[in-house]
Amino acid sequence: MSALFPVWPQLGAADGAGPTALQGLRILDLSRVLSGPFATMGLADLGADVIKVEAPGSGDDTRHWGPPFLGGESAYFLSVNRNKRSIAVDLKDPDGLAAVRALATQADVLVENFRPGVAGRLGLGYEELSRLNPRLVYASISGFGQTGPDAHLPGYDAIAQARSGLMSVTGEADGPPLRVGIASADLAAGLWTMVGVLAALLERQSSGKGQWVDVALLDAQASLLTYVAGSHFATGEIPRRYGAAHPTIAPYQDFRTADSSVMVAVGNDRLFMRFATVLGLGRLVTDERFRTNADRMENKAALIDIVSAQMLTKSSAEWMDLLLQAGIPASVINTVDQVMVDPQLLARRMIVEAEHRAAGRIRMMACPVKLSRTPARLLLSPPVLGEHTAEVLAG
Numbered sequence: 001m002s003a004l005f006p007v008w009p010q011l012g013a014a015d016g017a018g019p020t021a022l023q024g025l026r027i028l029d030l031s032r033v034l035s036g037p038f039a040t041m042g043l044a045d046l047g048a049d050v051i052k053v054e055a056p057g058s059g060d061d062t063r064h065w066g067p068p069f070l071g072g073e074s075a076y077f078l079s080v081n082r083n084k085r086s087i088a089v090d091l092k093d094p095d096g097l098a099a100v101r102a103l104a105t106q107a108d109v110l111v112e113n114f115r116p117g118v119a120g121r122l123g124l125g126y127e128e129l130s131r132l133n134p135r136l137v138y139a140s141i142s143g144f145g146q147t148g149p150d151a152h153l154p155g156y157d158a159i160a161q162a163r164s165g166l167m168s169v170t171g172e173a174d175g176p177p178l179r180v181g182i183a184s185a186d187l188a189a190g191l192w193t194m195v196g197v198l199a200a201l202l203e204r205q206s207s208g209k210g211q212w213v214d215v216a217l218l219d220a221q222a223s224l225l226t227y228v229a230g231s232h233f234a235t236g237e238i239p240r241r242y243g244a245a246h247p248t249i250a251p252y253q254d255f256r257t258a259d260s261s262v263m264v265a266v267g268n269d270r271l272f273m274r275f276a277t278v279l280g281l282g283r284l285v286t287d288e289r290f291r292t293n294a295d296r297m298e299n300k301a302a303l304i305d306i307v308s309a310q311m312l313t314k315s316s317a318e319w320m321d322l323l324l325q326a327g328i329p330a331s332v333i334n335t336v337d338q339v340m341v342d343p344q345l346l347a348r349r350m351i352v353e354a355e356h357r358a359a360g361r362i363r364m365m366a367c368p369v370k371l372s373r374t375p376a377r378l379l380l381s382p383p384v385l386g387e388h389t390a391e392v393l394a395g
Helices: 035-045 075-079 094-106 118-122 126-132 157-163 184-207 217-223 226-235 269-278 293-298 300-311 316-325 343-347 389-394
Strands: 026-029 049-054 084-088 109-112 137-142 212-216 252-256 261-265 330-332 351-356 360-365
Touching: 026 035, 026 094, 035 049, 035 084, 035 109, 035 137, 035 184, 049 094, 075 360, 084 389, 094 126, 109 184, 118 126, 126 137, 137 184, 157 184, 157 217, 184 212, 184 217, 212 217, 252 300, 261 316, 269 293, 269 316, 293 300, 316 330
Parallel strands: 026 049, 026 109, 049 084, 109 137, 137 212
Antiparallel strands: 252 261, 261 330, 351 360
16 A cells, blocks of 8 residues: 555554543443444544444444455444454343443443443443443433434434435435435434533533433434524525535536536635636626625526536636636545545545554544644554453453
8 A cells, every 4th residue: 555644553652652632531332333433433533442342253233344345354344443442242141241331330431322222121221320330421322312202213324314304405406315425414423422422521520420421313413404404494495405506605516617527615705706707707797696695696597507608618627727726715526536645635644554453454534633732543453353352351
């Protein structure tokens, strides 16, 4: 693999030493698939000691999601489970359950994403564990939350995207509703879980007590509607699909060029003046139909027709040079392989490599939080199943 990608140090490496933001924090991770593992990986990157509890023989569901596999390890699993120690424990076995309960008494945080009620039936619910460890911050992620008429329903990312309204505003105006290309509900729930856990830990410093952090995929996804919901509240109108365009700003969308496409974000009147000049359409600046953003939205169809025709006269590279020189926010629409060699992402150390016990050298997306004194570190590659069972339980 290319030397362009920094190799993060492994555990014990001299250049991996130094303080981390969450040093000394222990997290017991009973979650699987994406929302919980994404949350605990973020906390682990920032220095928490995360112990991932997996079922012997099978482990996290995503260990089997593929292809692709690297050295027998699922690329999906590898993407969200670095910096964790894996223990293989059967929660249905009395000894295994006792071991996990003992770990919970020593943990600062527990994260689980069972269906509501399952953890309690296993003897690992919030009420029981908080009696054993009153300082425990206990985070539950579920499809619909721990309360409400539908709390019992199974929850998956696609269902949350559909029910939250996100799919209704995703896709082309004349096309069907579409699921977002990533598991946005799962990932949003993971991010909100991180926020909830850190908030509860901060509050614990004054109260000395833990609490229950309850995050639902539906809530997390719906919370991202923000200005879309705000528009509906203000007008009563039902938001619709706009493709790559913006519902309240113009021109703010993709345009075909002579050879591909370019995305532009002309976010204010000053930028529009520059944009029109760069395109050789200076007449648009004084056209009453396009003087303000409100005018441009009212006459959007006419504006887009004029701009679209002009954008076809040059290649994407030619337009990008002109637009960026003029300070117009613009980008080509990259494919994933192009993203992975983006000079800006490389400079920000957002793609990194690490050595994995079974898969060899692997590449991963890095932690996007850049702390000046206590930076995120990769001290452990994603674990093989049960890799740290003896080490953790002996301790």
